[in-house]
Amino acid sequence: MSYLELRDIHKSYYLGKEEFPVLKGIDLNFDLGEFVSILGESGGGKSTLMNIIGGLDRQFQGSVTVDGKRLDHKNEKAMDTYRRDTIGYIYQAYNLISHLTVLDNVLIPLDMTTLSHAQREDRAMSLLKRVGLEDQAKKYPNQLSGGQKQRVAIARALASDPKVIIADEPTGALDSQNTAEVLEILDSIAQEGRLVIAVTHSQSVANSGTRIVHLEDGKINADTRLHNAYPLKDTERLKSRLLPANVAYRTAYKHFKYNFWRNSLIVLGTAIGLFAVMLFSGLGNGINGYINKQVNDLVNPQVVVVSRYQKSPNSTASAASGSSAQAGSTQSAQSSSASQSSSPQGGSSSGSQSGAGLSAATAAPTAAMPSISNKNIDQLKSLKHVTKVDNVYIASNVTSKYNDKSAVISQLQNWNTSATKNSIKYGHAPKTGEVLIGSKDVAKKLNKDHYKSMIGKTITMKYQTLNKHHKMATVNMKLKVSGIVSSSSGMGSSMRSDNYVNTKTMKNAMQDANVETKSPMVAVNVDKLDNVKSTTAQMNKLKSNAKRQFTATSVSSIISTVQTYISLATNVLAAIAAISLLVSALMIIVTMYMSVSARTKEIGILRALGESKRDVRRLFISESLIIGVLSAALATVVAFVGQTVANQALSSIANFAFVQISLSNVVVVFVIALIISLLASLLPARSAARLNPIDALSAD
Template sequence: MLKGIDLNFDLGEFVSILGESGGGKSTLMNIIGGLDRQFQGSVTIDGKRLNHNDEKAMDTYRRDTIGYIYQAYNLINHLTVLDNVLIPLDMTTLNKTERHERAMSLLKRVGLKDQAAKYPNQLSGGQKQRVAIARALASDPKVIIADEPTGALDAQNTEEVLQILDGIAQEGRLVITVTHSQSVADAGTRIVHLEDGKIDHDTTLRDAYAVSKKPRLKSKLLPASVAYRTAYKHFKYNFWRNSLIVLGTAIGLFAVMLFSGLGNGINGYINKQVNDMVNPQVVTVSRYQKTSKSAAGGQQAAQQQQAAAAQSTGTASPTTAATAKKATISDKNISQLKSLNHVTKVDKIYSASAVTAKYAGKSATISTLQNWTASATENTIKNGHQPKAGEIVIDKASVAKKFKKNYKSLIGKTITLSYKTLNQNNRMVTVKFKAKVAGITSSSNSMGMANDTYVNTKTFTDAMKKANVSTTATSAAVKVNTLDNVKSTTKQMNQLKTNGKRQFTAVSVESLIGTIQTYVSLATNILAAIAAISLVVSALMIIVTMYMSVSARTKEIGILRALGESKRDVRRLFISESLIIGVLSAAFATVVAFIGSAVTNHLLANIANYPFVQISASSVIVVFIIALIISLLAAMLPARSAARLNPIDALSAD
């Protein structure tokens, strides 16, 4: 403990504070250096009293005025010799080139220019001390404080260091050396002897050196870019350890991106499959069939639906013919639908089942033959065009290939079609007609269940009339002007009433796709939630790593604070390291996800030629945002803990 210390120092002096251990030498130096605040009294510089309770003012004071040289060197191990000297220079107004030139000039002065690219652990003790001297001089301070600078050196290095310190004093700086060695103290211009916290004697050995009028470097706050560069250097120095953290974090991010891409791909595949077979802008409309909770009502509704289906497929019986009339779409109904907003076209739908197609002595069964309406999509036509009057398009797998291996040559050829149904007199008849093949259809349905055979509407109805079969339709295809209006128009058709009774049941592909996508999204979200667990683990990994880093780098934090860096600079350093881990994790996860999606899609190409994993730009952006948020949250507490460390305690850490 210091007691009644009253000292004056002048520039150009080389003062040695001499005394035994525990005499108060280090405490005095910490007070002069602006590190120790727990004292009574004052420190005055150039006539101005220092406010040791003003954190920012003390940071500025250490940047502008003080340069430290320590017995233990206190170099930062993950930085090169050059980078160690550049630390204080980064807090000056010099540009990048000037900072580099000054650092190299100082290393040349202490005889270490050729060691600039080495790390401190590659140097001898004497070399480390000379690096510390170069660092102390870097910001051009007025005062150099050397705490036992020769305590760990041999005689030769001690002599060299003392010569360098004397040369610094000759430049007009104040050099204060703390030592317990009389021989070292004798090298200075003045000796102040401390004993039990008091000044025992103050002896001038020789005159102080002349003070230079040369302007000194100006300091500034540490730029944010320096924190990022320093953080990257530490990451690179501990590359393998940090790489494991990046890998662990990337696994969670990769899972999120992969599941998101899988959801996009499956939704896209479902949309494509449905849209390839049915126009999504078309709503299928049938007459509304009221269902009853009673058994009789349910039976009646079932009979009505059965009769409606039978009327179009030709399997109706006399007992259901009368009921079927109630389920048909009349011309009045067609006009009613056409009058709705956004409706551009209404087509009656006709279909026949178990249709036999014949060509050149070969036959094929068409499970369902339909007329070409707005609901059909040209996406299914792989060769040729949509059917005009007297024409038909036939399915490649179920019809065309059964007639000819070279199925494309069927285009322009005429085939015969026939099926059995009830006529208007409830008698079983055969509807038979010929049609020219206008095109070949093929659905992309991977299960091969589609049977896309369509005939021109007039050709179909003419054949039905010729066989005295009713051409009254049981459903209609209503085309809406835009996809955005499909949902509202479908709702509007379902709400149409006549005499208070609902008229239609309207179903759109959009609603079907929406339902499927809901389930897909649910499954994707569940998988993403599972991936989120790994993200939590990743966050904990980063938190633990940052706390370990703070613990392992306590002395480094003290060094940076002693050199003039603020609490904010220290926080920024550790947050920068965490952000680097986050960004690299996201980048690595993105690369792996794209590679993984390419491999997955290639493996699934045999099932369906479609990219089932589709990683969107938005998914990549989201992953980077998640990574940054995790990194920031994980770094906040450790960074704050690092910034709050007392510089003196930090410097004394092992």
């Protein structure tokens, strides 16, 4: 039994319904060790016959049997394996891949063997040495002569150690000297025990083999043996494998590098959109961080300010809603404050502002708001996550004196858990008999030139309010300055006091003036920031006799609302920036389709060498992913540079990083880049994989 047998091979091409027969019943046997020349004129069906033997042409009638096993030409995966294991191709047009070096061209079939990387390179170099091109390994095909290119093609055909070498007009483009050298190499290949089948229209070339098969008009009209086949050699052959994914990535990178400047423009265009998305995200992070810092510097975010619930006189429907009730309570407090501020005497009380801000704007007479009893305080303390409950005392229109200087401050508050030490610029929090004073409204008025020296000095403070008998009383305090607060402005002026007195000291002074020390408002400290929202909601739901007890507000609600608006604005800006990513995706799609068109012959070569449709798809997808990854990397570098420049430019506004690109922003950008590049490459890659190898090989 012969190694390769062809039985009753028929092949026709069709133009519309008209049939054009090419092969008309071919029966041939081939043995290992033969150098068979298929001789005939152009158009006689020689190349078609070679494509059938090589497993490229699958649309024919008849059978092909190799080593006793009939090939299933309908099974594409089986044909891929057959070409990897058994077939090596040598073409008249060389069909080398232009963007790969000589060595890389020879390595293509070796990458589909089980050899290690070092072994593959050693074998490729030994094959190049055999064909006399060892010193040309690093050159590209366009740097070689025609004879050198054909010898590279021979080395590549031998690389995977195939049993059958198909040479389609291997000397058609060579001069006489190179023709003689190539024929000598082909003969030596047959002497190794391989089957060499060469297609030629030259009688002199055909005479170099062991046998001549004459093909004319699709039929065999002569089969002449020149001499016996060479004896077989018992040698261990290489084993094939599926092409590893990393090889596709490396090949894609080599093509990217070969067309670096064209691909760089695509990377740059994609990076611009990704950079904008990352920068806007970082800007949102920075602004959120700035607001958090500002608020946290002003008030303790873990504190919930609680007052007795009062139904809004303007909307009974709002009473059941926590947020509406809070607003109603604030309106009530502010109305009372307005009435108190019209009194020349001033007053003392407690009040709350939505978001837990404590300010002069909310100071109200105790008559306007019911006080919180000890029972109420115990009720609040019993709640889960509550660690401390402090009474809040706020005095308004307080006169402070030092020597012959005086200053009237709008608000004096006791130092409680709602206060934050972040606001203290110099000194420390007030202890018994001590007071913290604002730098602008007190310290600089009492000692303009050396306001810092006020620390440690004793000043007097007094204010008027109603006593327990609803008569005007003066509360007097003699206090030592413990520190100076950085005076607030803007957001700070409405969310915190600049002047704090020790709680015990203030309470004792109120008792001495027969002023009620029960507070209409308390500051409740929650163990963790994450529990503030749920605890606030729980306080607002507390009832007694089916009536709501408290209005609880926290600064976290303000932060959350502001962050929502910032996130919305940031997302809108990022979405606008993302429009450029659609353009980038189109650029990648167009580039990939252009690449498929320009590399059609390469696709045919890879399929002929045994690569599968999946391998071709992976190749083009890999190249697109490389563009995506490099775009994301460039966008990240530019974004961090932009972050540095922007923060430096904005440092004159505030000593804060307004652009803060986080790791999650970087990860998101990389994910977006990969998704865009993957989606953009799917159709071109699928189109490349579906190309007919024969049609692809014939492309210009």
